[in-house]
Amino acid sequence: MRYTGINHLAMATADMDATIRFWRDLLGLRLVAGLGRPGYRHYFLEISPTDMLAFFEWPSVEPIAPKDHGVPVKGPFAFDHLSIGVRDRNDLWDVKDRLEAAGFWVSEVIDHGFIFSVYSFDPNNIAIEFSCPVPGVDISSHPIMADRHPSATAQEGAEPQPGHWPAPTPTPPVERRIYPGEGRELVLVEDE
Incomplete structure (x- = not known):
């Protein structure tokens, strides 16, 4: 895949x-x-x-209650925040300036070591972060585990580990069907 x-x-x-x-x-x-x-x-x-x-x-639907990014909660929960990548620090400052000019709360620029980030909320109180890479740091090419007590599964490394799930049985091409759903009207031209 x-x-x-x-x-x-x-x-x-x-x-x-x-x-x-x-x-x-x-x-x-x-x-x-x-x-x-x-x-x-x-x-x-x-x-x-x-x-x-x-x-x-x-x-x-009602806007969600504001919740600080990354602060633990108790009870049912599925989503903390959305982080959108931007190209570089100039773009990050542009986002910060735009949010401030429009009257939205936005954090200071935070240095996380591998990314620089600013945090805010959209009109629905969805917690958002904008991040750019720190020049010279590439954790994708060089994964780093800084957790002093990583879980047993995390200790197995960055790459997918085989043998933990059943092998799939490929669906034969003659059985591969795609069913219509919402959105087809975006590409279908109706006869007039």
């Missing part, structure tokens, strides 16, 4: 217009697709050529 990135992260908003204004108009993500019908919208914003951020508009 070859992964290409995050195709899209899907989140929810009750106010698609405020969400578009923030992500498209303030932060510069292109609005590349929109699906909709009464009571339903699903819009996609382009982060990079292979990565998108998507929002469902659900009229009854």
Whole structure:
């Protein structure tokens, strides 16, 4: 398998217009697709050529309670924050300046050793981080485990370890079917 990135992260908003204004108009993500019908919208914003951020508009959804990035919680929980990569420190400062000019809280630039980051929240209180690489540091090429007490599985190393899951049985080509779903209207041309 070859992964290409995050195709899209899907989140929810009750106010698609405020969400578009923030992500498209303030932060510069292109609005590349929109699906909709009464009571339903699903819009996609382009982060990079292979990565998108998507929002469902659900009229009854409420913004989540603000929660500081990375602070542990108790009870059911699935998502802490979204980090979007930017090219370099100049882009990071541009994001910080734009957020501050628009009246959004934004942290100072934080040096994590391998990335520089700023933190903020979107209009839905989704915790967001913007990060750029520290010049000369490449943990992708040179993985580092700095945890003094790593889990047993982490001690096995960076590369996928075989033998822990059953081997898949490939689906024969004659049985490979793709079923229609939401979004086909983006590419289908209807007869007029």
